[in-house]
Amino acid sequence: xxxxxxxxxxxxxxxxxDLSLVALIGLPTRGVTLxxxxxxxxxxxxxxxxxxxxxxxxxxxDDLELRRPIPHVTNVPFDINGxxxxxVDDVLFTxxxxxxxxxSLNDLGRxxxxxxxxxxxxxxxxxxxxxxFIGRTVKTDFNDDVAVRMKEIDGADSVxxxxx
Amino acid sequence: xSIPTGLQKLTxxxxxxxxxxxxxxxxxxxKRDEVGDLYLHDxxxxxxxxxxxxxxxxxxxxxxxxxxxxxxxxxVHLREPGQSSKETxxxxxxxxxxxGFTTVVAMPNTAPKADGAATIAWILQRAAETxxxxxxxxxxxxxxxxxxxxxxxxSLVKAGAIAITDDGACVQNNELMRRALxxxxxxxxxxxxxxxxxxxxxxxxxxxxxxxxxxxxxxWPAIAEEVIVSRNAMLSELTGAAVHCQHLSSVGSVRIxxxxxxxxxxxxxxxxxxxxxxxxxxxxxxxTNYKMNxxxxxxxxxxxxxxxxxxxxxxxxASDHAPHCEFExxxxxxxxxxxxxxxxxxxxxxxxxxxxxxxLDWSGMIEKLTINPAKLLNLHTKGSLAIGKDAxxxxxxxxxxxxxxxxxxxxxxxxxxFHGWNLRGRATTTIIGGRIVFSL
Amino acid sequence: MxxxxxxxxxxxxxxxxxxxxxxLHDTARAFKEVLSRPIKKVxxxxxxxxxxxxxxxxxxxxxxxxxxxxRLSADVVSIASESSSFKKGETLKDTGLNLQAMNSDIIxxxxxxxxxxxxxxxxLKAGVINAGDGAHEHPTQALLDTFTILEKLGxxxxxxxxxxxxIKIAIVGDILFSRVARSDIWAMTKLGAEVTLVGxxxxxxxxxxxxxxxVSHRIDDVLAEAxxxxxxxxxxxxxxxxxxxSLGEYVSLFGLTHERFKRCRPxxxxxxxxxxxRGVEIASExxxxxxxxxxxxxxxxxxxxxxxxxxxxxxxxxxxVNS
Numbered sequence: 001x002x003x004x005x006x007x008x009x010x011x012x013x014x015x016x017x018d019l020s021l022v023a024l025i026g027l028p029t030r031g032v033t034l035x036x037x038x039x040x041x042x043x044x045x046x047x048x049x050x051x052x053x054x055x056x057x058x059x060x061x062d063d064l065e066l067r068r069p070i071p072h073v074t075n076v077p078f079d080i081n082g083x084x085x086x087x088v089d090d091v092l093f094t095x096x097x098x099x100x101x102x103x104s105l106n107d108l109g110r111x112x113x114x115x116x117x118x119x120x121x122x123x124x125x126x127x128x129x130x131x132x133f134i135g136r137t138v139k140t141d142f143n144d145d146v147a148v149r150m151k152e153i154d155g156a157d158s159v160x161x162x163x164x
Numbered sequence: 165x166s167i168p169t170g171l172q173k174l175t176x177x178x179x180x181x182x183x184x185x186x187x188x189x190x191x192x193x194x195k196r197d198e199v200g201d202l203y204l205h206d207x208x209x210x211x212x213x214x215x216x217x218x219x220x221x222x223x224x225x226x227x228x229x230x231x232x233x234x235x236x237x238x239x240v241h242l243r244e245p246g247q248s249s250k251e252t253x254x255x256x257x258x259x260x261x262x263x264g265f266t267t268v269v270a271m272p273n274t275a276p277k278a279d280g281a282a283t284i285a286w287i288l289q290r291a292a293e294t295x296x297x298x299x300x301x302x303x304x305x306x307x308x309x310x311x312x313x314x315x316x317x318x319s320l321v322k323a324g325a326i327a328i329t330d331d332g333a334c335v336q337n338n339e340l341m342r343r344a345l346x347x348x349x350x351x352x353x354x355x356x357x358x359x360x361x362x363x364x365x366x367x368x369x370x371x372x373x374x375x376x377x378x379x380x381x382x383x384w385p386a387i388a389e390e391v392i393v394s395r396n397a398m399l400s401e402l403t404g405a406a407v408h409c410q411h412l413s414s415v416g417s418v419r420i421x422x423x424x425x426x427x428x429x430x431x432x433x434x435x436x437x438x439x440x441x442x443x444x445x446x447x448x449x450x451x452t453n454y455k456m457n458x459x460x461x462x463x464x465x466x467x468x469x470x471x472x473x474x475x476x477x478x479x480x481x482a483s484d485h486a487p488h489c490e491f492e493x494x495x496x497x498x499x500x501x502x503x504x505x506x507x508x509x510x511x512x513x514x515x516x517x518x519x520x521x522x523x524l525d526w527s528g529m530i531e532k533l534t535i536n537p538a539k540l541l542n543l544h545t546k547g548s549l550a551i552g553k554d555a556x557x558x559x560x561x562x563x564x565x566x567x568x569x570x571x572x573x574x575x576x577x578x579x580x581x582f583h584g585w586n587l588r589g590r591a592t593t594t595i596i597g598g599r600i601v602f603s604l
Numbered sequence: 605m606x607x608x609x610x611x612x613x614x615x616x617x618x619x620x621x622x623x624x625x626x627x628l629h630d631t632a633r634a635f636k637e638v639l640s641r642p643i644k645k646v647x648x649x650x651x652x653x654x655x656x657x658x659x660x661x662x663x664x665x666x667x668x669x670x671x672x673x674x675r676l677s678a679d680v681v682s683i684a685s686e687s688s689s690f691k692k693g694e695t696l697k698d699t700g701l702n703l704q705a706m707n708s709d710i711i712x713x714x715x716x717x718x719x720x721x722x723x724x725x726x727x728l729k730a731g732v733i734n735a736g737d738g739a740h741e742h743p744t745q746a747l748l749d750t751f752t753i754l755e756k757l758g759x760x761x762x763x764x765x766x767x768x769x770x771i772k773i774a775i776v777g778d779i780l781f782s783r784v785a786r787s788d789i790w791a792m793t794k795l796g797a798e799v800t801l802v803g804x805x806x807x808x809x810x811x812x813x814x815x816x817x818x819v820s821h822r823i824d825d826v827l828a829e830a831x832x833x834x835x836x837x838x839x840x841x842x843x844x845x846x847x848x849x850s851l852g853e854y855v856s857l858f859g860l861t862h863e864r865f866k867r868c869r870p871x872x873x874x875x876x877x878x879x880x881x882r883g884v885e886i887a888s889e890x891x892x893x894x895x896x897x898x899x900x901x902x903x904x905x906x907x908x909x910x911x912x913x914x915x916x917x918x919x920x921x922x923x924x925v926n927s
Contacts, residue, residue, distance in 0.1 A: 056634055059646035068609060068918025070627065071634035107643045366845075377811040378618070380718040380740030380783060450719030495695055496717035498738070 001119070001150075001157045004135025005034070008117050009041040011133045015115070016084055019046035023080065024117075025053045027089045027101055028072040033150045034119055035088040051078045055087075055108070057100035076108055085111040086133075090148040092118035095129035120159060122146050167258055167296065167574070167602050174296050177599035181205045181219045187226025187559060191233060192531035193538075193548035202231055204555035207597040211551045224593060226559050230526060233534040233549050234266025234556025234596060237507065238541060239331070239356075239410055239434060239482035242268070242299070244290060245283065246275025251487040251576045253287070254294040256507070258574035259485070261602040263507040264591025266556040267298040267546060268485075269537075272309070272325075273332030279304035279315040281323035288324050296601045297594075298556070300326040300541070305344045305355065309333045314344060321351040326541050329356035331410060334392060336362055341395070345405035354406040354432075354540055357396055359417070360458065364388035369498055371444040371459045379447060381497060384459050386414035393417045397424035397431050406430040408540060411484050413439050413458040414465045418472035425477065432540060434480040435469050437506060437513035442581060450497045453581040456484070457502035470523045473532070480540065481532040483510045487577030505580045509568055511560070512587035519562075519589075526562075559593035561604075566590055609915040613725040613732040616741040617790040622764035625791055629751050631911035632904070638675070639907060649678035652917050655703050656682035658714040658735070659696075664878055664902070665735050665745075669712050672909035678709075678917075700724045709917055713737070718783075731916040739781045744912055745877050746787030748905040750795055752897055753832055755904070756873055758795075768797035774826045776802040776858060777836030777885055779812060780847075784877045785836060789815050800826050803858065806847040823858050827867045834875045835860055835885040851884055860886045865895075873897050 016022050024039050026032030032054040039050040053076035058069050087101050098116060105114065117133040122140040136159075140146060143164035151157050171177055184202040191197075203210045205219060237260065243251040253270075260268050270287060272278030278287065284301050291299035303320030307313045309330045317328055328348050334357065335341045341357075348355050365388035370376050372383025393409050397420055400407040412418060412433045421433045438456055443463055446454045454460060472478040486503025493500050514533075518524045524532075538547025545554045570583040594602040608627050617625070638646055654673040658666050666682060673680040694702075696715070703711055710731045713721045718738030725732040736742040750768065754760060758767045773792055779785045779801050792799050793816050800818040801808055813819050820826050827833070838854055848854055855861070860874070865887070874886070874896045882888040891898060 056637075058634070059638070059648045064648055064918065068915055070630055071914075073634050074637045103647075107638075107641060107646065109642070374811050374814050377809070377815070378786070380738050380786060382739075450722055491695070494697060496715070496723055497719045498717040 001135075001159065004119055005037055005041060008133045008135055009038050009045070012038070012086060012117065013042060013045050015132070019050065020048065021112070022084045022086060023051040023053065023078055024086050024088055025055050025076060025105070027057060027087065027097060028054055029153065030090040030148050030150055031088045033152050034090060038088065038117065053077060055101060055104050057097055057104050060100040060103035062096060062100070074104070074108075079109065080105065080111045081109040082112050084113040084115065086115045086117050088117045090119050091146050092116075092121045092131050092134070093124060095125045095127035098129050099127050119148060120146060166604070167261060168600070171296065171601065173293055174596060174599060174601065177601055179207050179598040180600065181221050182595065182598065183221045183223045184226045184231055184557065184559065185223050187229045187231035189231045189549065190526045190530050191549040192527045193233065193535035194550050196549070197527050202549060202557065204557065204595065204598045207555050209549050209551055209553050209555055224559070228561070228563070229592060230560040230562055232530045232558050232560065233547050233553075234594070235264050235511065235533045235558050236267040236537040236541075236543075236547060237265045237482050237485070237510070238269040238327070238480065238537045239436075240268040240270055240485045240507065241273070241487065241503070242270040243487060244274060245286060249489055249576070252294070253290050253299060255574060255576040256485070256487070257291075257295040257297045257299060259505070259507040260297045261594045262574050262591070263509070264511050264558040264560060264594055265297060265507060266558065266594060266596045267300065267543070268507075269326060269541065270299055270301045271331040272302045272304045272329060277304050277309050278302065278320070278325070279307050279309065281316070281319040284320055284323035284325050297596055300324070302327045302329050302331070302356065304328070305330040305335055306340065311335045311337055311340065314340070314347065317344070317348055318351060321353055325353065327354050327356050327408075329358070329410075331356060331358045334358045334360040334362070338395060338399070342399050342403065345399055345403040345407060349403065349405045352542060354408050356408045356410050357392065358410050359389045359392035359396065361388045361391045364391060368459070369455060370447050371461045373444060373462060375444045375447055379450070381447070384457075386416055386461060386465065389414055389458050390416035390420060393420045397421070397429050400424070400431050401427070401429045404430065406432070406540070408480075409433045411436045411439065411458060411482070412469065412472070412478060413461050415468040418468045418477055422472065422475070422477040432480060433472070433478045434482045435473055435478045436482060436484045437510040437517070438504060438581070440466055440469050440517045441513050446581065447497070451581070452493045452495070452497055452500035453504055453579055455497060455500050455502055456504060470518075473518065474523050479532055479536040481510070481514055481529070482537070483507055487575050488579050490578055493579045503579070505573065505575050505577060508573055508575065509580065509582045509585075509587070511591060512566070512589050513582065515562065515589035516587060555595060555598040557595040558591050560589060561592045562589045564588065564590045564592070609918065612916070613721070614743055614912050614916060615721050615725055615732065615734045617743045617746050617787045617794070618741070620794070622767075622794045625747065625750065625794060626764040626767065628747050628908065628911050628915065629754060631915060632747070632751055632907040635910040635914070636904065636907040638910075639903070645675050645677060647677045648914055649673065649676035649917055652678040652709040653707060654678045654680045654710045654712065654913065655708045656680060656712045657699070657703065658683065659685045659720075660714050660716045660736070661685060662714050662736070665714065668902070668905045669733075669735060669909050672906050673913055675906070676910055676913055678913070696720060696724060697727055700728050704728050704730050710913060733912055733916065736783050738783065739786070740783050741787040742783040743787050744905065744909050745784050746791035747912070748901055748908040749788055749834065749875060749877070750791045751904050751908055752875065752901050753797075753873065754795070756897065757831055765794065766796045768792060768795040771797045771831045772800070772829050773797050773832040773834060774800045774802055774830040775834045775836065776823060776860070777807070778838050778842060779803045779808045779836070781807070781839065781842070782836050788834065789817055793817065800830070802826055804848050804854070807842065823864065824867070827864055828869070830872060831869065832873045832875060833860060833868065836877065837879060837881060838885050855884055859884060860890060862887050862890070865890055871895070875901060877901070
């Protein structure tokens with residue numbers, strides 16, 4: 001995981017010359033932890049703090065007719081207008097969460113650029129969405145379960161694919 | 165269950181010569197409880213040792229059954245005239261026959277109120293044309309039941325009123341009640357009172373207590389009944405007139421009547437099936453079939469009623485059969501009319517709540533449904549199976565298990581909280597003046 | 605990501621458990637953030653129809669529900685008693701069936717008769733939210749009251765039934781006729797708070813002790829210990845019902861005056877469900893003082909009502925929630 005995060009951070013820094021315009025917004029819950037770690041790495045390169053927020057996507061999900069997940073609190077303590085916002089998620093799968101995140105972001109303002117970072121790209125996109133920064137690409141079956149664990153939440157870092 | 169087809173009125177059924185064979189005859193008026201044969205001829209009970217000759221006796225096998233004097237319910241709302249969407253004399257008396265009742269006393273809160281001789285005459289005429297059981301009307305205490313001026317009680321009695329009552333309302337003016345008792349003494353009829361002090365009951369719709377606190381429904385406290393029961397005891401003592409307190413519901417009411425009776429006051433009381441079978445906790449779902457007046461009270465009140473029945477303080481059982489249309493009852497609890505059906509379920513409810521837990525034995529219970537109301541009403545030929553009395557007889561299968569289905573009711577209305585209850589014991593034959601009006 | 609909400613309706617707090625109250629609170633917390641944004645609207649109830657049926661006058665609660673539904677992108681229609689068919693004698697059942705026939709998903713009912721929302725809920729497929737029924741319950745008010753207390757004093761991360769543990773709350777006033785008091789009693793005690801009811805004996809009968817709360821008829825005995833003082837509106841018409849002699853006497857016995865306020869904890873929270881009778885149940889300046897969270901109650905009310913609408917409209921239409 002360390003290598004993947006280093007790779008993502010490096011690519012973010014290469015793409016975005018002026019890191020002072022960059023802020024990271026994680027998708028709860030592990031996307032937020034990932035965003036915090038990436039921000040810490042980027043801060044070393046930039047020499048200043050990189051702001052981190054979290055955004056709840058529940059209200060923009062396209063499956064609300066089927067269920068009512070408990071929403072997370074959105075916490076974006078900075079102005080996103082005119083910034084380069086990098087959305088961070090743990091696993092990029094169908095693309096539906098990212099679609100909802102883009103809509104949720106829209107409620108908060110109008111960033112200049114929105115980029116997407118994912119620790120794992122497991123394929124099977126259902127929407128025309130692609131990541132700008134990918135830690136690792138993993139081949140999976142649609143019904144597999146990809147579990148990302150992180151020290152801050154789960155006690156240890158790991159990525160496991162459970163075959164159905 | 166069935167009422168013979170083609171029966172439009174009681175006299176359409178033939179007077180039969182009947183031998184009710186092998187049943188347990190429970191006839192409290194004559195302190196009789198024994199297996200035997202009962203002979204009915206020419207509308208009367210006849211002497212089995214001196215039977216008329218040349219008669220073709222029809223034998224009804226009553227083995228395993230209980231044979232009692234025809235049951236009397238002195239508290240029934242037949243709703244005619246004026247409220248025939250709820251009930252008619254025809255439907256209400258069919259429900260009575262199916263429930264084992266041979267005599268019902270109709271309350272006067274009709275439209276118009278039974279406060280004039282013409283209305284009493286109309287009811288009697290209507291009963292003669294459509295009733296299947298004996299119907300005795302009551303007349304009002306006050307004009308239009310407004311509690312202000314005396315109704316023409318003498319004319320009402322002359323026209324056929326068997327008792328005087330403002331049931332459905334309660335005379336609040338103590339002076340008027342005193343004069344009504346004094347005046348009615350001349351006519352040898354009792355006064356029935358629905359005991360409710362309106363200032364104390366306010367807009368109450370259920371018992372004031374634990375459940376009204378939780379449900380947020382306006383409370384109708386027991387004290388509102390007890391104050392009037394107490395008043396009635398004092399006025400009866402003062403005037404010497406008989407007063408009957410209807411549908412008692414509370415610990416205090418039972419105590420007041422017990423104490424008054426010990427002093428020799430001519431006061432009596434009645435208990436209903438719902439007040440001994442249900443409590444205010446049944447109002448939890450805001451189901452208006454649990455909305456009655458007086459309201460269902462607590463377990464403690466229930467215990468007091470049972471004690472009063474057991475020690476004789478409460479001499480009479482009655483249903484307060486109060487039909488209401490479904491659309492009237494299917495509204496917010498606050499706005500629904502008070503009252504439920506009773507005639508078809510009361511006997512089995514009384515068996516379940518009185519006989520099974522041994523609050524009363526069969527004689528003790530039947531007494532309160534036959535000879536006691538007959539005495540109060542001065543019906544000298546009813547409530548007893550002595551030779552020469554009216555051939556009004558109820559045959560009961562005490563072990564028959566059945567399930568209450570409101571949609572099978574003979575009543576025009578469906579407002580019963582007992583729908584779906586599994587009960588044991590039921591009238592299987594109802595005979596009035598030797599005429600069979602119902603047999604299961 | 606699952607939802608534990610499994611009711612078609614929100615009629616009362618009494619049948620809910622602490623976890624269900626916590627679920628509503630957690631959901632409300634997310635909506636509270638939405639309300640702080642420049643764009644205070646999310647599309648979660650797009651295509652849903654919400655009817656505000658107010659058979660009893662109310663400005664605050666009706667506006668709050670209406671705004672809550674709009675912020676969730678629902679279509680909202682408000683029907684007030686003056687314009688409703690009740691005036692023409694239509695029964696509640698018929699009105700409900702008519703509204704349902706117009707494919708309403710949620711009916712929010714304010715009604716003077718206790719039990720009316722339950723009556724409607726039992727007869728409709730649409731979800732019903734009780735916005736206050738007689739003296740029975742006002743569940744969203746209790747949810748916003750406890751949400752506000754939890755935010756200020758509670759332990760958000762404690763188990764649901766301990767979230768308000770150790771917090772002493774005094775509810776003062778006309779308890780007997782108060783649906784707010786009843787809902788608050790259930791919500792607060794389920795979350796672990798210690799509740800003392802305070803009021804004149806005529807407006808606070810002893811039967812309330814059976815609800816798991818303390819009862820006091822002397823406000824001065826309760827002030828020093830209370831972390832929260834909730835004042836209820838005192839209705840002038842109770843005088844006519846012989847329940848107390850005069851507002852002046854009420855103020856002298858139960859009003860939160862400056863004098864009494866001095867004996868309160870310095871950090872006491874002063875709450876009121878509104879509308880306030882300034883100078884009666886509370887001295888006017890205290891209603892506006894630093895201890896007062898009365899307006900925060902109003903703001904939180906919006907978030908709580910959004911949460912209720914959001915949870916009730918989940919699943920396969922309004923009937924239930926699949927998780």
